[in-house]
Amino acid sequence: MLVVMNQGVADNTIEKAIKYIQDRGFETHVSKGEVHTVIGVVGGGAQHLDRRDLELLSGVKEVIKITSSYKLVSRIFKPKDTVVKIGEEKFGGNNFGVIAGPCSVESYEQMDETAKKLSKLGVKVLRGGAFKPRTSPYAFQGLGEEGLQILRKVADKYNMAVVSEIMEIGQIPLFEKYVDCLQVGARNMQNFNLLKELSHLKKPVLLKRGLSATFEEWLMSAEYIMSGGNRQIILCERGIRTFETATRNTLDLCAIPVVQKLSHLPIITDPSHGTGLRDKVAPMAKASLAAGADGVMLEVHHKPECALCDGAQSLTPEQLKGLLKEVGAIAGVCGKKIIF
Numbered sequence: 001m002l003v004v005m006n007q008g009v010a011d012n013t014i015e016k017a018i019k020y021i022q023d024r025g026f027e028t029h030v031s032k033g034e035v036h037t038v039i040g041v042v043g044g045g046a047q048h049l050d051r052r053d054l055e056l057l058s059g060v061k062e063v064i065k066i067t068s069s070y071k072l073v074s075r076i077f078k079p080k081d082t083v084v085k086i087g088e089e090k091f092g093g094n095n096f097g098v099i100a101g102p103c104s105v106e107s108y109e110q111m112d113e114t115a116k117k118l119s120k121l122g123v124k125v126l127r128g129g130a131f132k133p134r135t136s137p138y139a140f141q142g143l144g145e146e147g148l149q150i151l152r153k154v155a156d157k158y159n160m161a162v163v164s165e166i167m168e169i170g171q172i173p174l175f176e177k178y179v180d181c182l183q184v185g186a187r188n189m190q191n192f193n194l195l196k197e198l199s200h201l202k203k204p205v206l207l208k209r210g211l212s213a214t215f216e217e218w219l220m221s222a223e224y225i226m227s228g229g230n231r232q233i234i235l236c237e238r239g240i241r242t243f244e245t246a247t248r249n250t251l252d253l254c255a256i257p258v259v260q261k262l263s264h265l266p267i268i269t270d271p272s273h274g275t276g277l278r279d280k281v282a283p284m285a286k287a288s289l290a291a292g293a294d295g296v297m298l299e300v301h302h303k304p305e306c307a308l309c310d311g312a313q314s315l316t317p318e319q320l321k322g323l324l325k326e327v328g329a330i331a332g333v334c335g336k337k338i339i340f
Contacts (some may be wrong), residue, residue, distance in 0.1 A: 002064040002077055003039040003054055013059035014039070015051065017123045026051055027227075031078045036061065040077050040205060042227065048080070069216065070223040070263075073233070078264040084204050084232050086181045087161025089124040089295075091234050092266030096327070096336040097295035099163055099268075100320060101127035103310040105147035111154045113302045117317035119158035121324060122340030125181075126151065126160040127297060131167045132309065133141060133187050148178040163206060163297075169197050186210050186238055189221050199228025206297075215255065219263055235267040236297060239274030248276020248313070251284050256291040268295035272313045278304070281315055282323045291328050298323075 005014055005023070014037055018028045021224060025047045029040040041049065043316050051063045066076055083092035089096040105111055107129040115126055130147030143150070155162045159181040162251035166172070167188065175182050181204040188194060198205050205225055209218045222233050237256065239249025251274030259267050272283035285296045293332065301307045301314040315323070326339060331338045 001041045001049070001051060001054070002071075003041060004038040004061045004064065005039070005059050006061045007035050009037065009059040017054075017057050017059060021049070021054075029072050029077075029225060029226075033078070033080060036253045038077060040072055042071055047302075048251075068262075070219045072226040072231075073222045073263045073265055074221050075262060075264050080264065082231065082233075082264045082266060084234050084266055086125050086163065086234075089161065091268060091294045093294075094329055094335055094337050095294065096289060096331055096338045097125065097268070098123055098324070099125040099127050099295065099297040100300045101163075102129075102301040102307065102314065103272075103299050104129045104308055105143055105150050106133055106308050108154070110152050110302065111150050112157070113161060114300060114317070115154045115158050115160060117302060118300060118320070119160060121317065121321055123320075124160055125163055125258070126155050126158075127183075127299075129309070130164050131166060131171065133165070133185055145174055148174060152178040166194070168196075169194055172197060172201070176201065179235045181206055181234075183236075184208060184221075186213075189213055189218065192221075192224055195221055195224035196228060199230045201230055202232075203230075204232035204234060205230060206234045206268075208234055208238045209240065209252075209255065211241045211249075213240070215258055215262065215320070219259070222263070222265060233265050234294075235263070235265050237267065237272055237274070238270035238297075247251070247274075247280060249274050251275060251288075253284075253287055253291045254292050256288065260292060266294035268296045268297060269293050272299035272310070272315075276310075276313045278313055278315060281313065282319070282326070286326060286330055289327055289334055289336060292334070 027043040031038045054063045081093045089097040094179040100123045132142040163181040165183040183206040186208045239251045242250040271281045299314040304311040304314040
């Protein structure tokens with residue numbers, strides 16, 4: 001349920017309402033808007049909370065019952081868009097952010113060369129995999145902590161923020177040390193124990209949609225993260241598994257307007273994984289912006305032909321330069337702001 005307080009109600013009245021709810025075994029999550037303060041009521045187990053009793057509390061305007069399984073990520077709980085910052089880059093509202101970098105951290109030289117070129121193009125968020133979930137056990141699995149150290153060192157050199165994928169709970173201390181935003185990959189979208197732990201962090205989480213996940217399942221995973229207090233969540237559509245084999249995955253652009261209607265969280269796309277083909281990345285990145293996305297995550301490698309992982313879907317820095325120029329031209333038409 002959502003408890004909507006009257007406009008201009010005193011803080012102590014809000015606190016009394018919160019205490020009333022918590023004393024009955026329920027959790028509360030407060031969202032302060034420009035006009036009203038909304039108290040989200042979740043949990044309670046088998047306990048019952050009569051909405052009529054809530055309506056009689058001092059300062060309460062109305063009580064709204066949420067029928068969907070997800071509550072805190074719902075636009076009903078927070079009508080206004082959430083804006084999430086990774087370093088200096090903003091995602092959400094009228095902002096269009098860019099995350100770029102190679103699929104995997106291969107060496108310091110590789111990351112330094114790529115980051116130097118990205119920084120010159122105005123990219124503020126560097127991505128790179130240090131722990132790689134690969135379909136084949138014989139494929140390159142990443143450099144581990146050494147990869148995170150390289151990412152951090154290079155990012156600091158060029159004043160960039162770092163995004164990297166976390167695989168398990170035990171890696172959290174490492175990621176808190178080196179990373180600005182923790183990415184949850186498609187295969188871990190429903191790793192609920194990991195999501196619960198990430199819910200207590202004070203760093204943004206980029207949550208990718210699972211290979212065959214519905215919108216509701218995706219938003220429920222975001223609910224896990226938000227339920228523990230972490231509200232810095234960016235959703236990422238990275239392509240889903242369909243019957244089509246011409247591309248690596250099917251980038252579901254319908255996810256953008258559908259999810260934006262359901263949730264206040266920012267949503268970006270990953271055209272690199274969504275298509276798996278370098279020449280398809282730019283068209284789908286531009287289409288994502290036109291559909292209303294809040295940003296893109298792109299794989300960029302200074303020498304894609306030499307990449308240890310996903311070189312076929314990686315742009316060169318020169319190709320990224322051309323894409324960013326086109327995206328900048330489209331942004332104004334779409335009401336989005338890009339800062340390079």
